[in-house]
Amino acid sequence: MQNVPLLFGAICSQYSGRVRSYLIKKGVQYVERVPTIWTYKRTIARRFGDAAVPVLVMPDGEWIADSTIILDRMEARHAQQSVLPPDPVHALFAMLCDAWGGEFWLPADEWTRWSHPEHYPWWREELGEGLFAGFPKAIKNTLADKVADSIRALLPKAGFTAEAAPLIARWTKRQADALDAHFAQHAYLSGARASRADFGLIVPFFGHIVQDAVSRNDILMPRPHLHAWVWRMNQPYLTPEAPSFPAVGTPLPTTLQPVIRSVFDEFLPYVDATLAELRKAEPKPVRGKRVERFLGEVSFPYADGILRRLAMPYALWMVQRALELIASMPAADAERARSWVKDSGGARLLELDIPRLEVSGLTVKFA
Ligand SMILES: N[C@@H](CCC(=O)N[C@@H](CS)C(=O)NCC(=O)O)C(=O)O
Numbered sequence: 001m002q003n004v005p006l007l008f009g010a011i012c013s014q015y016s017g018r019v020r021s022y023l024i025k026k027g028v029q030y031v032e033r034v035p036t037i038w039t040y041k042r043t044i045a046r047r048f049g050d051a052a053v054p055v056l057v058m059p060d061g062e063w064i065a066d067s068t069i070i071l072d073r074m075e076a077r078h079a080q081q082s083v084l085p086p087d088p089v090h091a092l093f094a095m096l097c098d099a100w101g102g103e104f105w106l107p108a109d110e111w112t113r114w115s116h117p118e119h120y121p122w123w124r125e126e127l128g129e130g131l132f133a134g135f136p137k138a139i140k141n142t143l144a145d146k147v148a149d150s151i152r153a154l155l156p157k158a159g160f161t162a163e164a165a166p167l168i169a170r171w172t173k174r175q176a177d178a179l180d181a182h183f184a185q186h187a188y189l190s191g192a193r194a195s196r197a198d199f200g201l202i203v204p205f206f207g208h209i210v211q212d213a214v215s216r217n218d219i220l221m222p223r224p225h226l227h228a229w230v231w232r233m234n235q236p237y238l239t240p241e242a243p244s245f246p247a248v249g250t251p252l253p254t255t256l257q258p259v260i261r262s263v264f265d266e267f268l269p270y271v272d273a274t275l276a277e278l279r280k281a282e283p284k285p286v287r288g289k290r291v292e293r294f295l296g297e298v299s300f301p302y303a304d305g306i307l308r309r310l311a312m313p314y315a316l317w318m319v320q321r322a323l324e325l326i327a328s329m330p331a332a333d334a335e336r337a338r339s340w341v342k343d344s345g346g347a348r349l350l351e352l353d354i355p356r357l358e359v360s361g362l363t364v365k366f367a
Pocket residue numbers: 012013014015016051052053054065066067068314361362
């Protein structure tokens with residue numbers, strides 16, 4: 001048994017990027033490796049119901065799946081230097097941006113990864129060598145190709161089609177411009193210290209956008225502040241203590257306005273439509289029942305167009321967590337958070353009546 005946490009993950013895995021950045025920023029020592037196919041398909045799938053990474057194995061023998069749940073558990077163990085800002089509006093923004101970065105960027109980072117064949121060899125090398133360690137090279141390659149085929153089959157479900165590619169490209173570049181302008185002034189989304197918001201936004205950027213040559217060149221090289229943030233997220237702070245979050249009462253940086261607009265004008269309609277699909281698919285929630293990973297097709301505003309994709313109820317669980325945060329706040333803080341949502345044009349968020357959900361493996365179930 002190892003004496004530091006073992007992260008089963010991969011450089012090419014977006015959600016491993018969330019956990020890795022978090023562990024680095026928290027100063028938690030860990031080791032990382034790609035699981036073997038046996039660990040992935042048998043051990044992880046049996047424990048959690050789905051084969052997926054990241055999974056964190058603690059020295060005391062606890063196995064934790066799902067990047068968000070891993071952060072929750074680690075926050076409970078390492079309460080010092082929390083990743084949630086003390087100001088209620090900053091805290092709520094962090095939870096919403098965590099959901100937005102982790103879920104709403106999916107068509108964008110799948111577009112960058114899978115639309116350029118030159119991105120494939122390093123992906124095959126990393127997963128082939130890790131998952132199929134010990135097999136002859138030709139078999140490693142063939143088996144990794146099969147894994148790639150199963151991922152490619154999911155892409156249209158998540159909204160990435162050749163037809164949608166120009167729209168996704170415009171959306172991604174628009175967001176990247178705004179983020180570059182923000183990071184020209186601030187080290188992290190909330191200011192001097194990384195919050196949950198940053199650990200959401202790193203999901204598309206570390207596993208895919210910065211690793212792949214075309215997206216690194218097209219999206220990050222022309223936007224040096226955003227590019228520097230991606231690497232900063234993977235380095236410890238330069239001081240023994242994490243820098244401070246903004247004091248309570250400090251407004252959100254004005255440079256976050258484009259992100260806030262996307263959260264309320266694009267992501268919220270996606271979440272709302274996903275809730276409608278969940279209600280259609282499961283009119284009577286039954287406690288413990290797993291919900292399909294993909295529900296019916298939804299469409300929502302996206303840059304200067306409309307994107308269509310299958311609804312993934314996982315986003316509802318993330319948003320439910322943000323609503324729970326408001327519910328857990330002292331009355332005056334909750335009022336400030338709600339006022340900010342309403343003033344930002346997001347009143348619908350506060351009306352969402354999401355059935356209680358929990359996460360198991362890759363899917364959600366009714367709690
Ligand atoms: N919500 C999960 C998502 C994990 C996830 O999608 N992991 C990918 C790799 S980045 C995976 O293992 N996918 C396997 C599959 O889709 O079958 C988390 O936050 O950890």
